[in-house]
Amino acid sequence: MRDYTKQKAMAGPRPVVLSGPSGAGKSTLLKRLMKEYEGVFGFSVSHTTRDPRPGEENGKDYHYVSREVMQEGIANGEFIENAEFSGNMYGTSKASVEDVQAKNLICILDIDMQGVKNIKKTDLNPIYVSIQPPSMDILEKRLRDRQTESDESLQKRLDAARTDMELSKEPGLFDVVIINDDLEEAYGKLKDVLIDEITKVQEANKS
Ligand SMILES: Nc1ncnc2c1ncn2[C@@H]1O[C@H](COP(=O)(O)OP(=O)(O)OP(=O)(O)O)[C@@H](O)[C@H]1O
Ligand SMILES: Nc1nc2c(ncn2[C@@H]2O[C@H](COP(=O)(O)O)[C@@H](O)[C@H]2O)c(=O)[nH]1
Numbered sequence: 001m002r003d004y005t006k007q008k009a010m011a012g013p014r015p016v017v018l019s020g021p022s023g024a025g026k027s028t029l030l031k032r033l034m035k036e037y038e039g040v041f042g043f044s045v046s047h048t049t050r051d052p053r054p055g056e057e058n059g060k061d062y063h064y065v066s067r068e069v070m071q072e073g074i075a076n077g078e079f080i081e082n083a084e085f086s087g088n089m090y091g092t093s094k095a096s097v098e099d100v101q102a103k104n105l106i107c108i109l110d111i112d113m114q115g116v117k118n119i120k121k122t123d124l125n126p127i128y129v130s131i132q133p134p135s136m137d138i139l140e141k142r143l144r145d146r147q148t149e150s151d152e153s154l155q156k157r158l159d160a161a162r163t164d165m166e167l168s169k170e171p172g173l174f175d176v177v178i179i180n181d182d183l184e185e186a187y188g189k190l191k192d193v194l195i196d197e198i199t200k201v202q203e204a205n206k207s
Contacts, residue, residue: 013197015044015097015107017125019116020131020168021161022086023143025180026110027191029131034108040201042100044109047073050088053148063093081111081118086156090115097124104204106197113164116173129193130174132165134181 018026034041047063049070058064065073070089074082082091092109100107109126111119116128133139139161143154168177175195180186191198 012101013106013201015109015126016041016194016197017109017111017116017119017126017128018131019111019113019164019174020141020180021113021133022157023139023146023161024131024141025132025183025186026131028183029180029187030108030110032187033194035188037198039205040106040198041108042103044092044096044100044107046090046092046096046109046111047079048088048090050086050090063096079105080122080124081115083112083114083118085112085114086153086160092119104160104201106124106156108196112160113167127193127197128174128176129190130168130177131186131190132168132177132179133161134179136161136165138181145195157177184192 018030020026030043034043045059045063047065047070049065049067052058052061052064057064064080067089073079073093074091078093078095079091080097081092082089090112092111092115097107119126133142135160140158143149143157149157168174178186178189
């Protein structure tokens with residue numbers, strides 16, 4: 001298996017890292033992108049120890065595993081990066097990225113700030129995009145309205161969001177920071193950032 005910490009990423013479209021606070025709108029934007037550009041993007045399916053939400057599918061949204069299985073995988077060097085977020089473990093396996101890259105698709109990683117910092121130490125060379133909410137109040141409302149969190153996990157996510165919003169201002173950390181206020185506008189900005197890579201894959205698909 002390729003070692004991303006030592007080897008150059010294989011030629012092909014550049015992966016995309018989407019990061020930003022929980023509830024900022026990353027999944028909403030990436031699902032839209034994958035629907036509009038079918039056959040262009042592939043989602044890197046992360047592993048997590050959190051429980052599936054209603055409607056989520058094992059192997060599609062996440063690989064849902066126990067803490068023991070996850071720790072074993074990490075110890076065996078199966079993960080490019082991993083992090084503890086809001087009381088659960090999350091991680092990007094080498095296989096999840098390789099599966100997408102083998103199909104010559106743009107690999108999308110939806111990861112938190114710790115993941116961004118760890119991916120920066122590798123040779124994956126993605127385009128780094130931060131999706132930010134317009135304000136903490138709006139973020140809290142979106143997370144509450146989503147009805148996926150307990151009071152405890154909501155508070156943990158809001159605490160992590162404050163840190164994320166501060167860190168995302170670090171110059172050079174992200175190629176672009178998009179404020180997801182109006183969804184249409186945010187989606188338009190995301191497409192603008194990715195259009196060169198999208199076009200490359202579309203051209204390659206024609207030949
Ligand atoms: N621009 C927007 N205006 C209003 N509501 C939005 C907007 N973007 C996303 N939402 C809503 O906010 C909620 C959070 O969005 P989403 O689940 O995409 O966030 P996320 O960043 O993927 O969160 P997590 O990291 O927890 O998975 C969802 O209910 C979504 O429908
Ligand atoms: N470092 C990583 N962060 C990840 C990964 N997969 C998801 N995430 C981030 O976790 C939070 C919470 O996600 P949720 O689905 O429980 O709401 C969010 O910020 C994701 O971006 C991963 O593999 N590595």
